[in-house]
Structure formats: C-alpha cells, structure tokens
Amino acid sequence: MDNVSSIAMVSIITAGLTTSIGCMIPALSEGKAVATALSSIAQQPDAAPTITRTLFVGLAMIESTAIYCFVVSMILIFANPFWTHIIGK
Amino acid sequence: MNLTPDQTVFWSHGFITLNLTIVTTWGIMLFMIIGAKLVTRNLKTTHTISRWQCLLEMIVTTIKEQIREVGLEKPDKYINFIGTLFLFIAMCNIWIILPWYEPPTGSLSTTSALAIAVFLAVPFFGIQKSGFFAYLKSYIKPTFIMLPFNIIGELSRTLALAIRLFGNIMSGGMIIAILLSISPLFIPIVMKALGLLTGMVQAYIFSILATVYIAAAVQESIKKKKLTQHNTN
Numbered sequence: 153m154d155n156v157s158s159i160a161m162v163s164i165i166t167a168g169l170t171t172s173i174g175c176m177i178p179a180l181s182e183g184k185a186v187a188t189a190l191s192s193i194a195q196q197p198d199a200a201p202t203i204t205r206t207l208f209v210g211l212a213m214i215e216s217t218a219i220y221c222f223v224v225s226m227i228l229i230f231a232n233p234f235w236t237h238i239i240g241k
Numbered sequence: 242m243n244l245t246p247d248q249t250v251f252w253s254h255g256f257i258t259l260n261l262t263i264v265t266t267w268g269i270m271l272f273m274i275i276g277a278k279l280v281t282r283n284l285k286t287t288h289t290i291s292r293w294q295c296l297l298e299m300i301v302t303t304i305k306e307q308i309r310e311v312g313l314e315k316p317d318k319y320i321n322f323i324g325t326l327f328l329f330i331a332m333c334n335i336w337i338i339l340p341w342y343e344p345p346t347g348s349l350s351t352t353s354a355l356a357i358a359v360f361l362a363v364p365f366f367g368i369q370k371s372g373f374f375a376y377l378k379s380y381i382k383p384t385f386i387m388l389p390f391n392i393i394g395e396l397s398r399t400l401a402l403a404i405r406l407f408g409n410i411m412s413g414g415m416i417i418a419i420l421l422s423i424s425p426l427f428i429p430i431v432m433k434a435l436g437l438l439t440g441m442v443q444a445y446i447f448s449i450l451a452t453v454y455i456a457a458a459v460q461e462s463i464k465k466k467k468l469t470q471h472n473t474n
Contacts, residue, residue, distance in 0.1 A: 208446065
C-alpha cells in the first residue's frame with residue numbers, strides 16, 4: 153500500500169472513531185447534567201431560572217468537547233495537512 | 242464543499258483578500274448601525290412610543306437584566322461590549338433563513354476575533370475596577386503554584402470560545418449540505434429550524450460566558466473591599 157492510500161485509510165477510520173467516541177461520552181454526561189437539573193427543579197421550582205441558566209452554560213461547556221471532536225474529524229476529512237503535503241509533492 | 246465562507250474569495254491583492262466573510266460582516270454591521278440610527282432618530286418619553294423604539298428598549302432591558310443576574314451590579318458599564326457581542330452573533334446566526342446566506346460566524350477568523358476581544362476585555366475591566374497590581378495579584382490566588390494554571394486557563398477558555406461558536410455554526414451548515422444530497426425535500430428545513438435555535442443559544446452562551454469571565458475578574462476586587470470594610474467596622 154502506498155503513502156496516499158494509507159493516509160486516506162487512517163484519516164477516515166480515525167475521523168469515524170473521533171466522532172463516535174466524542175458523541176457518546178458527552179451525550180452521557182449531558183444526560184446526567186439534565187437529569188440532575190430536572191430533579192433539582194422538581195425539588196425547588198422557585199430556583200428554576202437560575203438552575204436553567206447554569207444548566208445552559210454547563211451544557212455548552214460539555215457540548216464544546218463534542219464539538220472539538222467534530223472539528224478534528226472535519227479537519228481529518230476535508231483539510232488534512234498530511235494528505236495535502238503528500239499530494240502537493 | 243466549502244467548509245467556511247473564507248474560501249469564497251471575491252478579490253485579492255497581495256495579502257489583502259476580500260472574501261465572503263468580510264463582505265457579510267460589513268453588511269451586517271451596516272444593517273445594524275443604520276437600523277439603530279433610524280430607530281433612535283426621534284426618541285420619545287411620552288405614553289405612546291413607536292414600535293421599533295419599544296423593541297430596542299425591550300432588548301436593552303433584557304440584556305441589562307441578564308448581566309445583573311450574573312453578578313455585575315452596574316450593567317451600564319458593560320452593556321456596550323456584551324450587548325454588541327450578543328446582537329452581532331445573534332444577527333449573524335438568525336439570517337440563515339435567507340437563501341444563499343453563509344453566516345460569518347461559521348468562519349474561524351470571525352470567531353477568533355470575537356474571542357480575542359473577550360480575552361482583552363477581561364483584563365481591561367479588571368484593571369479598570371481594581372488597578373493594575375491588584376488585578377495581577379488575582380493570578381497568584383489562592384497560592385503562587387496556581388500561576389501557570391491560571392494563565393493556561395485564560396488561554397484555553399479563549400480557544401474554547403472560538404472553537405465552540407465556529408464548530409456549532411459550521412456543523413449546522415455542514416449537516417444541511419449533507420442532507421441536501423441525501424433527502425432534499427423536507428428534512429433540511431427541519432435542520433434549518435434547529436440551526437436557528439442553536440444559533441440563538443450559542444449567541445446567548447457566548448455573551449453569558451464573556452459576562453461570567455468579566456464578572457470573575459471584577460468581583461475579585463469587590464470581595465476584597467467588602468472584607469476590608471468589615472475589618473474596619
């Protein structure tokens with residue numbers, strides 16, 4: 153197998169793995185955060201606005217890790233530096 | 242497939258390039274400035290105000306209230322920066338209902354510029370509030386060992402701000418482009434509606450995180466002042 157096809161294969165497999173793991177674990181933790189927020193809203197409905205605001209900020213923090221994984225896999229597929237290096241040579 | 246609107250170049254000379262991001266950004270800036278000028282041309286304090294003045298007043302009051310809820314007591318000082326951030330990002334993201342429009346927030350250069358603005362605004366407000374050395378002292382709290390971690394935290398949260406906004410908006414456009422080639426009839430519309438929601442949430446989160454960072458830099462000094470007042474009493 154030459155350089156080009158091995159780089160392509162490794163990039164595609166890594167992109168798939170990155171997105172799948174990076175979706176799985178943030179989804180678990182987001183579910184945990186939402187469940188905790190819901191139970192605390194059920195206990196204290198008066199504090200709902202504060203809890204909701206904090207929940208949104210926290211969810212964005214968690215989701216940004218998933219977004220990092222997505223950006224890395226997009227770079228691997230569409231803007232791969234090794235691929236362009238090999239092709240340009 | 243274009244990843245960002247940076248790749249659509251209209252004109253380039255030397256290192257100056259005029260791409261779609263810059264054109265859209267300036268278009269939105271002109272729209273917002275001219276709109277605000279037109280609305281605030283004749284402001285009234287009587288019982289009946291024009292509906293556009295009512296709209297602007299509602300926006301400003303809501304942003305002020307949100308800033309106050311995060312913990313900044315005098316929102317008038319910070320609304321220039323935070324309100325502009327929110328309105329610009331929201332305006333960029335909400336216009337994806339127009340056909341052939343590509344949001345400038347889907348380009349990493351725009352979002353890094355916004356994140357660097359936040360990165361510079363945090364020490365600016367902190368120094369303005371408590372003075373240069375008192376602000377620098379907040380880096381070695383609680384102990385001196387935390388200094389490198391505090392600096393790394395400042396840098397990494399700036400990176401996170403930029404990548405978060407870019408990734409969310411870019412992924413929205415990307416999903417619509419992929420779905421258009423799979424099932425072009427109804428599904429892209431649903432995803433576009435989801436993209437509108439994501440865009441508004443991201444605008445809110447970007448500005449609320451900027452507010453939280455500024456509040457953390459400003460409140461360090463407030464806490465200290467309260468402590469000293471308590472001691473003198």
